[in-house]
Amino acid sequence: METIGLAKRFKDVEALRGLDLVIAEATVLGVLGPNGAGKTTAVRILTTLLRPDGGRAFVDGIDVVAEPHRVRARIGLTGQDAAVDERLTGRENLDYVGRLHHLGPRMSRQRAGELLDQFDLADAGDRVVKGYSGGMRRRLDIAMSLVARPSVLFLDEPTTGLDPRSRLAMWDLIADLVAEGTTTLLTTQNLEEADRLADRIAVINRGSVIAEGGPDELKQRMGGSRIEIEVRDPADADGAVEALWPLCAEGCRVRRQGRVVTLPVTDGAQLVPEVVRAMDAAGIAIDDVAMRRPTLDDVFLNLTGHRADEAQDQAPEPARP
Amino acid sequence: MLRDTWTEATRNLRVVPRSPDLMIFALVQPVMFVLLFVYVFGGSIEIPGFATYQQYLLPGIFAQTVLFGSGFTGAGVAEDMQKGLIERLRSLPMSQSAVLIGRTVSDLVRNTVTFAVMLLVGFFVGFRFEGSIPAAVAASALLLGFGYAFSWIMALIGLSVSSVETVNSAGFVWMFPITFVSSTFVDPSTFPTPLRWFADINPFTAATNASRALYNGYSPGRDLLLSIGWAIGISVVFGYLANRRFARANRT
Ligand SMILES: Nc1ncnc2c1ncn2[C@@H]1O[C@H](COP(=O)(O)OP(=O)(O)O)[C@@H](O)[C@H]1O
Ligand SMILES: [Mg+2]
Numbered sequence: 001m002e003t004i005g006l007a008k009r010f011k012d013v014e015a016l017r018g019l020d021l022v023i024a025e026a027t028v029l030g031v032l033g034p035n036g037a038g039k040t041t042a043v044r045i046l047t048t049l050l051r052p053d054g055g056r057a058f059v060d061g062i063d064v065v066a067e068p069h070r071v072r073a074r075i076g077l078t079g080q081d082a083a084v085d086e087r088l089t090g091r092e093n094l095d096y097v098g099r100l101h102h103l104g105p106r107m108s109r110q111r112a113g114e115l116l117d118q119f120d121l122a123d124a125g126d127r128v129v130k131g132y133s134g135g136m137r138r139r140l141d142i143a144m145s146l147v148a149r150p151s152v153l154f155l156d157e158p159t160t161g162l163d164p165r166s167r168l169a170m171w172d173l174i175a176d177l178v179a180e181g182t183t184t185l186l187t188t189q190n191l192e193e194a195d196r197l198a199d200r201i202a203v204i205n206r207g208s209v210i211a212e213g214g215p216d217e218l219k220q221r222m223g224g225s226r227i228e229i230e231v232r233d234p235a236d237a238d239g240a241v242e243a244l245w246p247l248c249a250e251g252c253r254v255r256r257q258g259r260v261v262t263l264p265v266t267d268g269a270q271l272v273p274e275v276v277r278a279m280d281a282a283g284i285a286i287d288d289v290a291m292r293r294p295t296l297d298d299v300f301l302n303l304t305g306h307r308a309d310e311a312q313d314q315a316p317e318p319a320r321p
Numbered sequence: 322m323l324r325d326t327w328t329e330a331t332r333n334l335r336v337v338p339r340s341p342d343l344m345i346f347a348l349v350q351p352v353m354f355v356l357l358f359v360y361v362f363g364g365s366i367e368i369p370g371f372a373t374y375q376q377y378l379l380p381g382i383f384a385q386t387v388l389f390g391s392g393f394t395g396a397g398v399a400e401d402m403q404k405g406l407i408e409r410l411r412s413l414p415m416s417q418s419a420v421l422i423g424r425t426v427s428d429l430v431r432n433t434v435t436f437a438v439m440l441l442v443g444f445f446v447g448f449r450f451e452g453s454i455p456a457a458v459a460a461s462a463l464l465l466g467f468g469y470a471f472s473w474i475m476a477l478i479g480l481s482v483s484s485v486e487t488v489n490s491a492g493f494v495w496m497f498p499i500t501f502v503s504s505t506f507v508d509p510s511t512f513p514t515p516l517r518w519f520a521d522i523n524p525f526t527a528a529t530n531a532s533r534a535l536y537n538g539y540s541p542g543r544d545l546l547l548s549i550g551w552a553i554g555i556s557v558v559f560g561y562l563a564n565r566r567f568a569r570a571n572r573t
Contacts, residue, residue: 083409
């Protein structure tokens, strides 16, 4: 799957400006970007739902604009909103999609059963989807996009809106799929998610790729984790910086901003107790100490020098009909 | 395409018995109208050529029932659009026109069931087939065909608005005038001129008159051809517009 210089504009918003993406077979590409970066637009073009204004896109070497029908036979799409029929049961939803893929009644039924088992929905399979939890719906939604064993799977923000537990479960599930060799394009706003699931990550901002590479490679460029402490008395902040210097690895700098003092760390929560002891020893009272992993915001700060999102010319995402 | 249409239609029909309230709701209104018009106004309304007011009224009620039944099409289409299901369907290697055709066909089946219940209600209050059975069957088929045509109008509305609620209000905006300013309940010759003029060109008047004549053993005259023409014309024009709109929705 490949896109070359993809461009798309909606009235006065340039959603994509020359987007280049490639996924090698049986790998996962994580497309990481803030809200409004153009992730969904790219997915919708690749899944034949939207025509690009410029550039080209191929799935399995097939042009999505010229031969949408052939592309549709090879892809599975799990969009941002769960696309399930709430009035049907889980099994009926799967069976229905199988029939629309022309698998035939017998094969559709069989595939529905397999997927219910695989996605841990066997018990709920004969209940109407209306009563499903958010996590169950999302699982069913993904199962529906796998009915015809697609050669490329598109997952558009599969964990957005899930509670932390369902999110972890979803990560395991996606990791399993990926282990089976499903070529996958996964979009996300969550750095940790891309890190966990993707073989390669493309960071996109305002419709084009601003960084691309393996997760480790990128994390290095993005800056690692850090420990932040909040001292009770602002007057102590300089003392805290002083006290933390010895814990700093080579080339690292302790920084302060108001009452918050930040210590970059390469790995590990094991430094947290040492930080607390150091403060104790220096007789500095602290209100808070926390380990912070780099977030998408940090990535953007590092890559672009400004924070994500608040790019002035981007309207907030409108509700699509 | 037939296979996809069948798959779509069965999806929609399968859920009908799961929400019997919708079906009941679709019947409450026409049943109330029957009771109201027959027992409250019925005594004071006499229409020449018809033995009882029932013989005149019921065909009109049947026509109104199938028309309102087509509202389900709009609501169903809007709901699929809202839920994102349409996005999935558009990414499948299926016949794209099967989505709307399956929807209208399943609503035709649903409408047929509602219609059958209303026929029974009609018999209950004294309505009879005064003509031949084939004529009565033709009259019923004509009305259902008319309901099918209006389903396409509702499908287009369902694709164009953003929520199920809007579809319902958008539907009533034109459904009420079209059914009331016609020969549905009373003879339009008593209307003031502009309304009578509207009632005369109203396709709903032609359909109601044609089926009323057939049920009562009269010749429907030119109303029959006229209403068949309307039903086919509306289906073709709005079927085309709705499918075009569907193909383009969100694709620009
Ligand atoms: N159908 C549309 N009409 C108008 N603007 C749109 C439409 N879809 C997306 N946009 C705009 O395009 C930009 C990119 O949107 P999107 O691809 O949804 O971003 P993401 O999925 O990364 O959050 C946003 O500014 C959004 O407002
Ligand atoms: Mg999005």
